[in-house]
Amino acid sequence: MDRSADQTAFVAALTDAQLPLRLYVQSLLPGDFAAADVVQQANTTAWGKREDFEPGTNFKAWIFAIARYEVLNYRKRQARDARLVFSDEVEQLFAEDLATRDELTERRHEALRGCLSKLRPQDRDLLMHRYDADAGTLDEFADRVGRSVGGLKVTLHRLRNTLLACIEKQLSPARATP
Incomplete structure (x- = not known):
């Protein structure tokens, strides 16, 4: 063949x-x-x-x-x-990065707590209700406080912006302590 x-x-x-x-x-x-x-x-x-x-x-x-x-x-x-093996230097970099992230997260939480304490009690109550999974609906909260749902949504939007600005101000380098 x-x-x-x-x-x-x-x-x-x-x-x-x-x-x-x-x-x-x-x-x-x-x-x-x-x-x-x-x-x-x-x-x-x-x-x-x-x-x-x-x-x-x-x-x-x-x-x-x-x-x-x-x-x-x-x-x-x-x-x-x-088998992925990292050198000691790479492991050290990971550890430092995680520590820095934990520190930054803690600073953000501290700033949030400080900014929340500056809000009026009724605004804090609205935020806490909105982010508490067991608190019920926004409609129920609106009925309880005698406000419209639309008005509460506008207030929530403003409060979020206020908190963001406050947190950014708290974390800005000019406010950093030596």
Whole structure:
């Protein structure tokens, strides 16, 4: 048989083996979305080694053996890539960044508490009601205080802007203590 006929027969055998090959690889890598990539790699490897295949032998067994090695190689790469080790300097940078973030969050909370204490009691009550999950609806609060829901929403908007400006002022560098 000539080379062209051999390649045609090889392509036909490879094409016929695709579904069983895919199912085989998926059984070795259950739930792993990379199974299709491993099948493709097995196909590429098989094509590169097509001269090694002996016509008349079991093509499926041959391609499955290639696929098994590709699965093993994939698992080795996954295991190697899963170990992410940081240097001491990187770990130190992470620790410093987290400490800085915690400090900034605490400063923001302190500023918020200070700004809330400057509000009128009825404005604080409105804010506390709005952000308390168990406090009920804004409609109920409006009925209780004798105001319209629309008026309360406008007041809430103004209070949020007032608090934001107050917090930013508290956190500004000019107010920082040495």
